[in-house]
Amino acid sequence: MTAIIKRTFPIDPAQLLPAITPDNEPFWSALTKGHLQLQACDGCGKVRYPIAPVCPHCGGNEWKWRQMSGEGTVFSFARFHRSYLPEFEDLMPYVVASVELAEGVRIFGRLVGRDVKPQIGQPVRLVIEEWPDGRCVAAFELV
Amino acid sequence: MNMRGAVSIVGVGSSGLSRSSTETPITMAERAVSMALADAGLERRQIDGLVNQIGSPRGPDYDRAASLLGLEVRFGAQPWSHGRFAATVLQHAAMALTWGLADYVLCLAAYRSSNFGKHGSKERNTYAESLRDGGGPHAETPHTGLTAPSGATALATQRYFHKYGIDPAKLAAIPLAFRRHARLNPGAVMQGELDLDKYLKSRYIIEPLRLLDCSVIVDGAVAMILTRTDRARDCPKAPVKLLGVQGLHAGPNEFIFGLRGLGIDQASVFDEQPRWQDQLVYRMAGVGPKDIGTLHIYDAFSPQLLFVLERFGFCAPGEAADWVQGGRIELGGELPCNTSGGHLSEGQLNGWGQILEIVKQLRGEAGARQIQDLRLAQWATTVGDSIIFGLDA
Numbered sequence: 024m025t026a027i028i029k030r031t032f033p034i035d036p037a038q039l040l041p042a043i044t045p046d047n048e049p050f051w052s053a054l055t056k057g058h059l060q061l062q063a064c065d066g067c068g069k070v071r072y073p074i075a076p077v078c079p080h081c082g083g084n085e086w087k088w089r090q091m092s093g094e095g096t097v098f099s100f101a102r103f104h105r106s107y108l109p110e111f112e113d114l115m116p117y118v119v120a121s122v123e124l125a126e127g128v129r130i131f132g133r134l135v136g137r138d139v140k141p142q143i144g145q146p147v148r149l150v151i152e153e154w155p156d157g158r159c160v161a162a163f164e165l166v
Numbered sequence: 167m168n169m170r171g172a173v174s175i176v177g178v179g180s181s182g183l184s185r186s187s188t189e190t191p192i193t194m195a196e197r198a199v200s201m202a203l204a205d206a207g208l209e210r211r212q213i214d215g216l217v218n219q220i221g222s223p224r225g226p227d228y229d230r231a232a233s234l235l236g237l238e239v240r241f242g243a244q245p246w247s248h249g250r251f252a253a254t255v256l257q258h259a260a261m262a263l264t265w266g267l268a269d270y271v272l273c274l275a276a277y278r279s280s281n282f283g284k285h286g287s288k289e290r291n292t293y294a295e296s297l298r299d300g301g302g303p304h305a306e307t308p309h310t311g312l313t314a315p316s317g318a319t320a321l322a323t324q325r326y327f328h329k330y331g332i333d334p335a336k337l338a339a340i341p342l343a344f345r346r347h348a349r350l351n352p353g354a355v356m357q358g359e360l361d362l363d364k365y366l367k368s369r370y371i372i373e374p375l376r377l378l379d380c381s382v383i384v385d386g387a388v389a390m391i392l393t394r395t396d397r398a399r400d401c402p403k404a405p406v407k408l409l410g411v412q413g414l415h416a417g418p419n420e421f422i423f424g425l426r427g428l429g430i431d432q433a434s435v436f437d438e439q440p441r442w443q444d445q446l447v448y449r450m451a452g453v454g455p456k457d458i459g460t461l462h463i464y465d466a467f468s469p470q471l472l473f474v475l476e477r478f479g480f481c482a483p484g485e486a487a488d489w490v491q492g493g494r495i496e497l498g499g500e501l502p503c504n505t506s507g508g509h510l511s512e513g514q515l516n517g518w519g520q521i522l523e524i525v526k527q528l529r530g531e532a533g534a535r536q537i538q539d540l541r542l543a544q545w546a547t548t549v550g551d552s553i554i555f556g557l558d559a
Contacts, residue, residue, distance in 0.1 A: 038288060039308040041297045073300040073432060079418035080434075098429060099328070101320035102373035107286035107313040116373075119311045121321050121430065129429060131310040131318075143328045160309045 024057035025093050027159060028135075030152040036110045040158055047074050049088050054159035059149055061128060063089035070128040093149030095124040095163070097141045100134065122147055122163050133162045141165055170450050173260040174398045174405030175555075177206025177391035178525050183513040185355050186280040187385035191225035192234050194387035195276035199235055202389040207402045208270060213391070215241035215268025217255045218275075220248070220516065223291050225277030225387075241268040247292070248303060250422065250464065252517030253551040254414050259392045269393060275518045276387035285383075286314025304422055305431040315423070316380060316467060318431055320372040322424035323469045327374065329428070330484035334374050336491065338365040340468040341378045341510050343496045348507025350497070350534040355384055356511040379468040384513030388522055406525050406555050409542070410451030415550030422549045423466065425473045425483075442479030447552040451542075455480045458554070459540040460527055461501055462520035464547040465508045471495070473548040497535060505535045521545060524555050 043051055053060040063070045066083030070091075077084055100120040106112045118134040120141060134141055135150055146166040151159050179201025181194035203210055216239045218228035226234065228244040241262045245251040252275070259271035283289025286306070296302030296313070304315035312318060327334055342365060348354035360378070368376040398405035424430040427438030442448050442455050455478060463474045472486035480501065481489040495503040506512045506523035513519060524543040526532045546552040 036309075039297075041299060041307075041309070044299055047299060071432075075300070079432065099321040099325035101317060101324060101375075102370070103311060103313075103317070104370045104373060105314075107284065108288065108308065111311055111313075114311075117311055119317060119321070121325075131305070131307055131312050133311040143325070162310075 025059070025149050025151050027057055027151045027153045030154060032110050032155065033113050034109050036154055037156060039108065039110055040154070046076070050074060051158065053088070053090070054151055054161060055157065057151060059091040059093060059151075059161050060088045061091060061126075062086045070124075070126045072128050072130050089126070091149070092125050095122040095147050095149075097143050097145045097147055098123040098129050099143060100141045120147065120163060130161065135162050135164050139165055168450065169260065169264055169411070170452070171395055171407040171409050173263050173392055174395045174407045175390050175525055176393055176398050176401040176403065176405050177202040177208065178522055179203075179205060179389045180353075180522055181276075181387040182353055183355055183384040183386040183515060183519065185382065185384055185513070187278055191276045191278050191387065192231070194385070195226065195231060195274060195389070196235060198276065198387040198389035199272065199274065202272070202391050205403060206391045207400070208391060210236055211238070213237050213239065213270050213272045215239050215259065215262050215271030216243075217258045217262075217271060217273050218242070218244040219251050219255050220275065220277050222247070224279055224282065231274060231276070237272065239268070241271065249466070249514070249516035250414065250547065250549065252464070252521055253411070253545055253547070253553050256390070256392065256408065256521070256553060257411050257413065260408055260411065263392060263394050269397065271392045273390045273392060274387070275516060278385040279383045280385050284314070285316070301431075314372070316372045316375055318421065319423040319467045319469065320375045322421065322428055322430040323374055323467075325428055325430065326425065326469065326472070330487070332487045335362070335366060336487040337379060337468050338362050339490045339495070340465070340471050341365060343490070343493075344465070344504050344508040344510045346496055347502075347505050347535060348511035351506045351512060354507040354512040356382055356507065356513075375467060378510070381466045381509035381514040382511070384515060386513070386515050388515060388518035390521070390525075404529055404557055406528050406557065408553055409556050410447040410449070410453070410552075410554040412445060412447035412550065412552040420549055423470060424548065425476060439483060440477050440479055445478065445552070447544075447554055451554040453542060453554065458501065458542050458544045460505060460524070460537055460543045461503045462524055462543065462545050463504060463508070464517050465504060465510050466514065468510065470548045471503060474546050477548065477550065478546050478552065497537065502537055505532065505537065517545070528555060528557055
């Protein structure tokens with residue numbers, strides 16, 4: 024289980040979060056328990072993201088939620104010098120990465136910490152941020 | 167069934183572009199429509215089809231546009247309220263014409279963007295899309311910090327630079343070329359002289375993208391009238407024929423601002439080796455990239471030219487950043503691109519400025535920017551849609 028860190032915000036971040044739906048509820052619910060879980064196809068075994076009713080690799084409709092190890096590497100990253108949203112103002116400049124998880128799938132997540140200087144290929148590990156309303160969000164830290 | 171050359175653009179009009187217009191979109195639209203009708207030598211009552219972009223809240227929807235512009239149409243259509251659909255709009259017009267659903271289709275893009283917030287901000291009318299299941303139309307996921315369309319574009323660019331070991335400064339060739347073109351176009355909104363030093367001092371928006379790598383949002387309207395080429399001889403101007411077309415691609419391996427195989431958003435990582443011979447737009451037109459005299463692209467961000475050049479086979483994967491150096495993409499070069507200045511310098515009217523420029527270039531009406539002996543012009547985007555235009559059958 025990944026430790027959950029409380030994140031404070033300059034304003035209420037409720038408007039950043041997608042609604043919970045029958046499709047994504049297990050994903051969001053697992054994060055609140057300290058786990059990142061994604062869909063793994065029963066047919067080809069591949070893990071996919073975003074959450075979808077069909078496997079983009081083999082077309083299979085059967086799948087199970089699988090807990091990710093939380094280990095990964097930086098696939099790409101981008102440093103935001105414009106915040107666009109006041110919820111990120113206190114983090115400026117902040118870095119978002121595309122992280123390739125050990126399970127082979129890539130997901131987006133902020134790299135936590137000040138002045139992070141990532142390299143492509145650098146190892147990262149999952150961190151889970153708890154937001155004010157109890158919702159939890161996956162982010163990453165450089166290892 | 168080969169539709170090569172079956173449909174032509176016979177009239178064009180523009181309201182002119184402005185960074186912040188005080189006019190309403192419908193007033194700008196009417197100016198563009200009147201100009202296009204005069205250009206085509208047609209009466210308003212002859213227009214019986216309307217394909218509209220971009221709709222509310224930034225501009226009129228197709229039904230109100232028809233009502234307020236006095237158009238009685240029997241074929242109306244409008245894509246979703248995003249910028250990527252210029253070729254799709256023209257292709258819908260072409261399909262309606264070849265199926266006999268209409269005889270003269272007006273394609274209209276009319277909108278005002280300056281009264282909405284920046285892309286990615288909550289004041290922007292499209293913000294709610296980024297909260298949908300699966301993310302926004304440019305891989306926005308605000309809870310990760312990936313807010314604006316430029317976010318995943320920056321990720322794609324960073325990965326592309328890494329994959330091929332490219333010096334980011336090479337990107338400068340693109341905004342510099344387009345600015346030189348804009349300075350020959352009095353209608354372009356960005357007229358200041360640019361050089362490499364100014365480019366490198368331009369602030370980062372989302373690193374590695376700088377301010378000068380991002381398009382300039384404008385207000386304006388463009389209207390174009392299309393008809394079947396067999397009717398086009400009644401119109402005064404030389405018909406600009408659609409010689410080859412290729413639709414907008416979508417799917418798990420497509421990211422709107424990246425390359426197939428690069429692995430951005432949901433796309434898998436694979437070794438993509440595009441062949442122009444496989445692409446419908448070239449097969450239909452019966453030509454290849456070497457025959458194209460000018461290329462016009464959807465440049466929301468500079469790296470998109472690199473991705474288009476590779477996707478459509480103008481150069482090999484990983485070579486585009488070198489390929490664009492030394493004036494090759496400028497007027498007088500081997501393949502002048504976005505000769506009116508593009509989104510980066512003429513202004514972002516979602517591709518309509520570029521298509522208007524294609525018409526002017528092929529007709530010989532491009533003034534100081536005129537390319538001599540031009541036969542074929544191509545529109546193409548990173549996400550695969552394309553049209554090849556020419557005067558000859």
